[in-house]
Amino acid sequence: MTQKFSSSLLPFIIIWSGQLVSTIGSTMSTFAFNIWVWEFSSKVTSLALVDFFTLLPSIFFAPITGVIVDRCNRKLLMILGDTVTVILTSIIILLYFTNNLQVWHLYISGAIAGTFNQIQWIAYSASISLFVPQQHYVRANSMDFVSGYGANIVAPALAGYLYYSIGLGGMALIDIVTFLIAIISILFIEIPQTQVNEAESQNHSNIWQEFGFGIRYIKARKGLLALLIAGLLFCLPYDICDLLYTPMILSRTGNNTVVLGGMASAAGFGGVIGAIIVGRWGGFTRRIKGVLLGMTGIGLSKTLLGFSQIPRVWMLSQFLASLHSPLNGSSNTAIWMAKVHPNFQGRVFAARSLIEQLTSAFAYLITGLLADRIFEPAMKSGSLLTFLFAKTFGTGTGAGISVLYVICALCMSLVGLCGYRFRSLRNVEET
Numbered sequence: 001m002t003q004k005f006s007s008s009l010l011p012f013i014i015i016w017s018g019q020l021v022s023t024i025g026s027t028m029s030t031f032a033f034n035i036w037v038w039e040f041s042s043k044v045t046s047l048a049l050v051d052f053f054t055l056l057p058s059i060f061f062a063p064i065t066g067v068i069v070d071r072c073n074r075k076l077l078m079i080l081g082d083t084v085t086v087i088l089t090s091i092i093i094l095l096y097f098t099n100n101l102q103v104w105h106l107y108i109s110g111a112i113a114g115t116f117n118q119i120q121w122i123a124y125s126a127s128i129s130l131f132v133p134q135q136h137y138v139r140a141n142s143m144d145f146v147s148g149y150g151a152n153i154v155a156p157a158l159a160g161y162l163y164y165s166i167g168l169g170g171m172a173l174i175d176i177v178t179f180l181i182a183i184i185s186i187l188f189i190e191i192p193q194t195q196v197n198e199a200e201s202q203n204h205s206n207i208w209q210e211f212g213f214g215i216r217y218i219k220a221r222k223g224l225l226a227l228l229i230a231g232l233l234f235c236l237p238y239d240i241c242d243l244l245y246t247p248m249i250l251s252r253t254g255n256n257t258v259v260l261g262g263m264a265s266a267a268g269f270g271g272v273i274g275a276i277i278v279g280r281w282g283g284f285t286r287r288i289k290g291v292l293l294g295m296t297g298i299g300l301s302k303t304l305l306g307f308s309q310i311p312r313v314w315m316l317s318q319f320l321a322s323l324h325s326p327l328n329g330s331s332n333t334a335i336w337m338a339k340v341h342p343n344f345q346g347r348v349f350a351a352r353s354l355i356e357q358l359t360s361a362f363a364y365l366i367t368g369l370l371a372d373r374i375f376e377p378a379m380k381s382g383s384l385l386t387f388l389f390a391k392t393f394g395t396g397t398g399a400g401i402s403v404l405y406v407i408c409a410l411c412m413s414l415v416g417l418c419g420y421r422f423r424s425l426r427n428v429e430e431t
Helices: 002-041 044-071 074-097 105-133 132-189 196-203 207-221 220-253 259-283 287-307 311-339 340-380 384-395 398-419
Strands: none
Touching: 002 044, 002 105, 002 132, 002 220, 002 259, 044 074, 044 105, 044 220, 044 311, 074 105, 074 132, 074 384, 105 220, 105 340, 132 287, 132 311, 196 220, 207 220, 207 340, 220 259, 220 287, 220 311, 220 340, 259 311, 287 311, 287 398, 311 340, 340 398, 384 398
């Protein structure tokens, strides 16, 4: 197994390095797009709808995504995802420089990009177990957190300084260059393919039957089903907090992009340190401990962020939340990779992804309504909510968003704290 890991390490590192560069560019452009949308509309709903439309088509295509990944060349699928994103970003640049860019353009481009990124992500994640042995799953997945959070150290802070000098168009151009680097990194390596035997092909010849196989696979295993439900209960408030984060900070700081970028960098440092710790340590022997402790730590850290009005405390809380994230995510992914056979991972991961995306889509739809129509007006109207929270959160712009943020963060903590009480979840690795 050690020999297999060593021989497979180089191609994995090459793919990972390309994804790291691409993630830096994507993080910069996403940061810039969020600021542009907020300045354009000053509505949480507009930000939420960008994410919603990015998710929507991939939800519809989820039934066939896993089948495509299990049956098609994964290398070509990964290249296709990056290529489509380059084309779409080029169109956005053209619209921006001709002063024709509107928020609804981002809805459309996000919808198309989301579909192909979904295929690319499943092709990539389903290939990891073919590169590395099972005992190194947590370490391999922790490297993805190093990539994601490493990008957050540099990209948002850099984007915060550059946003008003090179503008949205300049950020998008940088993104295109990084995507091209990612494509080149994939071209020079071989992506392993799983073999589907003839009997399996006959039994699952229908796309819908194959997608249903992924659902049935999870449903038949109580531990995996419990793990999925716990993840959904955590992700719903997490996604709401994620959407509220940018408008909450910008409204509290008078649209200070430097502070926002600095907070993202603090989160990046926390994520990289957490990923390095998990990578060197390997995580708990019982990985479910890492899942639940990570959830609890993330929730409590974000609660501190919501309550505070001090930028230094915001950065500390972002650091702590991201510090726990690799422990949670790597442990969770390692359980799924260990419990699902590689030949089935495309379909099972696609089914899991669809359920998670439906939950995220629901979060995106209700976040704007809760923030813009309920919590923000309530904190300015002298209501019971104002009486309870005005001393802590104030009554100005962003106060209602902060109240909603804290409520969701506390819910995240409860999922982690209470999860170990359920036997099927606690024993997921033994069932």
